[in-house]
Amino acid sequence: MAENVDGDALTSEVVRSFSSTSDERLRQILTSLTTHLHAFVVDVAPSIEEWEQAVDFLSRTGQACTDVRQEFILLSDVLGVSMLVETLNGQETPEATDSTVLGPFHMVESPARELGDDISPESEGPRCVVSGRIRAVDGTPIPNAAIDIWQADTKGFYDVQQPAIQSVGNGRALLRSDAEGRFHFRSVIPMHYPIPTDGPVGELLKATSRHPYRPAHIHFLVTAPGFRELTTHIFIAGSDYIDSDAVFAVKGSLVKDFVQEQDGQEAERYGVPSPFRHGHFDIVLHPES
Template sequence: MISHATDATDSTVTDEALRSLSGTADPRLRDLLTALIRHLHAFARETRLTREEWERAIGFLTATGQACTDTRQEFILLSDVLGLSMLVEEINGHQVPGATESTVLGPFHMTASPARELGATIDLVGDGEPCVVSGRVLSQDGTPLPGATVDVWQADRHGFYDVQRPDVQPPGNGRGLFTADPEGRFRFRTCVPSPYPIPTDGPVGELLAATGRHPYRPAHIHFIASAAGHAPVTTHIFVAGGDYLDSDAVFAVKDSLVRDFAETDDPVLAQEWGVANPFRHAHVDLVLERS
């Protein structure tokens, strides 16, 4: 029979829990669980966690799981607002100077982006400010990567993704999967993104309210760029001069990812690119690290 000391500071339960992992065949799993148990037990001791607080935490995590659907990932949202998602990105980010910095995936990469031709629009509603995004996918030495894939997704001008308002937006609105040309170039039409609040109608929203935090993200477009022989990068570009760049609810802004969405008055270029003139234009080179 196992007996535990009545004083939590002298309790043997942590040692016993750690010993229970001795038969774990996967060494990485054993290391992860060992660290998790040590830190969770230390947290409980440091805060003198009460039974009521423990029960409330269990209820919160249960509600977080229940809020997840095929098109909503509340646990990723929770990880985002706690800064954990961004920390994992920083730990696993690029090591090569000049490579594009990574940032969070976010909770709305839940459906496959439809394949689209270069220069096509991802704005299927067409009620936002016209914008063209162009760029190149490059290797770390500046060599273009022909055939690289560029997965993009963004909210509409009202700050909602297609999966949030399927009665208003057609499936795939704000999304596109593009293949870079022989010079590594890509281009697509869209609308200028707007700042928006992350979903606040679930447990994560309650957490933000309880801590007095706002739910807003600065205006941005998501990217995942990948090419053979290179590590893919998950990143954003943020609209320069916009609100919330210094207080992103998910801590994902990096200076290197802020881009000018410059107003462009060029009727010839507008006709070539199939967009109304004047329009906004942003350029981004996505630089991948060799794998």
């Protein structure tokens, strides 16, 4: 290669270096990555100092990752990439429940709990009930589906953020749908909260004058044999930041009212004081291709 090769020639040479890659998908990804990354560098024309800053930022992002925090997922989230990947992978399933981001706090194993259990026994605040049904796109109920659930408390904190206050597993549950595909659990209504801002992603938000807040929500990851895995949320209607989620994950179909229930018999059936707040969320899975 000539010492002063131009940008286009350099890009072409790097792309050719992948020509013997036996994995066609890997070759496609690396070719596209190289082409777009080189085009970005040409467009921005970073100084050496700016490029070193970029490398340092990515290095510190990796160093901020722990067993209970994933800073790279957080970076992907705030850049909208996580939501874009979810959206692209959901394009062929418009009849199924919308997917959304996994988030950075699905880092510990949820404790197995029974239907109807309180999944946030250590969290202060009035209890609510969340119920629904897991079903296929044709309406058939899906029994014994695994429903992994995790949420913040009424102050906006996950268990892993407060190891001296909350036990690991508080605000989390692994449930199984019943023979009719139904599920229900007790908890507290989570509060809106800021994503972690004490790392490189927080620096990025500050530098761009963006707020770090997410609206109140509960995470669900649902799996069942023969169906596509679904990662989704239920967003609490009326929450602050419902129209400006820091990770761009709100979809209208996932915003649900937690209605005030006055029926004493319903409260007794669910094991909560009356009145109580009740959120209903049916989850529809698409068959595997």
